[in-house]
Amino acid sequence: MEILVCVKRAPDTSENEIQLAAAGGDIERDDLVYSVNEPDNYAVEEALQIVARTGGSVTVATVGGEEDEEVLRREMAMGANRGVLISDDGFTGSDGRGTAAILKSFVETGRYDLILTGVQAEDGCAQVGGMLAAMLDYPFASLVTSIEVLQNGKLKIAREIEGGSKEINHIDLPCVLSIQTGINEPRYVGMRGIRQIASVPIPTLGASDLGMDGGAAGRAAAKVRRVDYFTPPEGKGAKILTGSREEIVDQVMELLKAEGGLN
Amino acid sequence: MSRIFAYILHKGGVADDSAAELAAAARKIDRAQPCTAVVTGWGADLDKVCESLRGAYPEIWKIAAGPLAYPNAELVRQALLAVIPAGSVVLVPHSHFGVDLSPGLSIKMNAAYVPDVVDVEGAEGSWLKTVRQEFGGQVSAHVHCDISAGAVLNIRPGAFRAEGDAPAEGRVVDKSAQVGAPTARRQYVETIAAEAGDVDITREQALVSIGRGIGEEENIAIAEDLAEALGAVVSCSRPVVDAKWMDKSRQVGSSGCTVRPKVYMACGISGSFQHLAGIKGNPFIVAVNKNPKAPIFRVANVGIVDDILEFMPALAKRVRKESVPAKTKGAAHD
Numbered sequence A: 001m002e003i004l005v006c007v008k009r010a011p012d013t014s015e016n017e018i019q020l021a022a023a024g025g026d027i028e029r030d031d032l033v034y035s036v037n038e039p040d041n042y043a044v045e046e047a048l049q050i051v052a053r054t055g056g057s058v059t060v061a062t063v064g065g066e067e068d069e070e071v072l073r074r075e076m077a078m079g080a081n082r083g084v085l086i087s088d089d090g091f092t093g094s095d096g097r098g099t100a101a102i103l104k105s106f107v108e109t110g111r112y113d114l115i116l117t118g119v120q121a122e123d124g125c126a127q128v129g130g131m132l133a134a135m136l137d138y139p140f141a142s143l144v145t146s147i148e149v150l151q152n153g154k155l156k157i158a159r160e161i162e163g164g165s166k167e168i169n170h171i172d173l174p175c176v177l178s179i180q181t182g183i184n185e186p187r188y189v190g191m192r193g194i195r196q197i198a199s200v201p202i203p204t205l206g207a208s209d210l211g212m213d214g215g216a217a218g219r220a221a222a223k224v225r226r227v228d229y230f231t232p233p234e235g236k237g238a239k240i241l242t243g244s245r246e247e248i249v250d251q252v253m254e255l256l257k258a259e260g261g262l263n
Numbered sequence B: 001m002s003r004i005f006a007y008i009l010h011k012g013g014v015a016d017d018s019a020a021e022l023a024a025a026a027r028k029i030d031r032a033q034p035c036t037a038v039v040t041g042w043g044a045d046l047d048k049v050c051e052s053l054r055g056a057y058p059e060i061w062k063i064a065a066g067p068l069a070y071p072n073a074e075l076v077r078q079a080l081l082a083v084i085p086a087g088s089v090v091l092v093p094h095s096h097f098g099v100d101l102s103p104g105l106s107i108k109m110n111a112a113y114v115p116d117v118v119d120v121e122g123a124e125g126s127w128l129k130t131v132r133q134e135f136g137g138q139v140s141a142h143v144h145c146d147i148s149a150g151a152v153l154n155i156r157p158g159a160f161r162a163e164g165d166a167p168a169e170g171r172v173v174d175k176s177a178q179v180g181a182p183t184a185r186r187q188y189v190e191t192i193a194a195e196a197g198d199v200d201i202t203r204e205q206a207l208v209s210i211g212r213g214i215g216e217e218e219n220i221a222i223a224e225d226l227a228e229a230l231g232a233v234v235s236c237s238r239p240v241v242d243a244k245w246m247d248k249s250r251q252v253g254s255s256g257c258t259v260r261p262k263v264y265m266a267c268g269i270s271g272s273f274q275h276l277a278g279i280k281g282n283p284f285i286v287a288v289n290k291n292p293k294a295p296i297f298r299v300a301n302v303g304i305v306d307d308i309l310e311f312m313p314a315l316a317k318r319v320r321k322e323s324v325p326a327k328t329k330g331a332a333h334d
């Protein structure tokens, strides 16, 4: 099976506290630690496991700039056979639809049986996979938690639904699936693995390589624009306990007694 | 302004809570524009749902077809494309179903798509001003969306308050003939219910809930020790289950359990909306997080800015100090 996994570089939220920049409008980006969008690792791992069972190869692709090459290398160190950087000045400012249009053009330059994405990135949009499928006119399933390759050009997949239940589906190939976290245990990538991949050339494809006309992506085509970031409203807000740890523990103790938290 | 439609989720003949919330969101988008409910399904359940919406929507479009008995997003998309006029605004709950349906629907409608909308702040020309959250709710964002060719907006469950001002008795319009029998390349086979675990966290009065902040599998013992001291049980957020450190049956949230404790201690949990969706019954929430800006502090009753790996043992020690003399006293009576 020829599998394409679409990945993205994103600020690592477990490493960063996201702050608004003093100038307003954007988040403070100077000290952000970036890495591959964590859910994408589950998609790459799943692709590698399928290929180990059925044969074929795994390609990872990202739409971005030079700085995004590192995430391709990381996923190649996991075992992906090929990385492709899709980059063009004209792509800047694309919305989800624009990114999906770029990926569609890329998909059409090759032959993939299966296309995977992570469940969502730091923006929580969870949109590019479903859009890409619709543009390619492939079937799509989101939040996939298991994949079994059937003999008849179909997959048997489980989708997560409310309350931890699963919905079992059969889906025709080729298709696009968004992979939910927890589907597998992504393999560890050490510094050594990354170093081994460091000199492997990664091709960069631009709009003309993909045969894309101007109108499909980029800022002008975007129907959706993030105008600025701002501090979320406080809500009712917690009473923040103050004092030494011992004093706070005493306060919590009294509160727990009052609220029925001691059983 | 474009026509507004709301896609109604339902189960067992009952409309989802989101049905009234979408009506509220529609009013916030354009108060002057009546919003039409669209309900797909089959049989008596479908009729029951349509009937139940007459207080909330002036018009309810019913689409009945055998294949729509289960809400397969690919089939529902075809049904919606057959009835909804080009250029419309379609509201869908940002649920497990909504993320399946809406991105593709927006492409096929050639419309804009904004996922997980938490608020709407009016319009400027053909640009609708929506509010979203990013980075797990750590920051909000103004997101503007050109609706001149229509839009699909996924609305976060619970973000819009259902209002009381019920319109006149809505009428149900049968649109099934326009749809026919849709077909899909993704076939629904069956639903497998979540497996029960060793403890049922949905019945516990006090939960010590741990999140990614627990850091390592070994540290779970620290939470278990605190829970034991309190007579509570350990539950968790999704990343702890994804890492296979705890059983799925311990997960609180939209894709896990819905809990109704008296006291909920959220330790190293940021407070994503998917997690909060699983906490019901208005418990007393104590949040412990090292980040003073963590979204959990917006919904907790009390907050403690501290390292959970230090705080949990300190609290456990304090609880034990208190209860040991109490127990000795009890023993003396025996």
Ligand SMILES: Cc1cc2nc3c(=O)[nH]c(=O)nc-3n(C[C@H](O)[C@H](O)[C@H](O)COP(=O)(O)OP(=O)(O)OC[C@H]3O[C@@H](n4cnc5c(N)ncnc54)[C@H](O)[C@@H]3O)c2cc1C
Pocket: A013, A014, A119, A120, A143, B096, B136, B210, B211, B212, B213, B214, B236, B237, B238, B239, B240, B251, B252, B253, B254, B255, B256, B257, B267, B268, B269, B270, B271, B272, B273, B274, B275, B278, B288, B289, B290, B291, B294, B306, B307, B308, B309
């Ligand atoms: C379709 C879908 C369904 C989902 N369903 C669920 C669900 O049912 N339940 C669920 O929980 N999530 C669910 N999620 C995931 C959800 O979006 C969040 O990613 C998740 O809830 C985050 O978990 P967390 O708060 O533990 O981790 P994070 O968001 O990473 O937060 C960790 C927190 O711990 C704090 N911290 C770190 N170290 C320490 C320390 N030593 N001491 C104190 N604080 C510390 C950090 O400041 C941070 O606030 C779902 C996601 C999707 C897309």
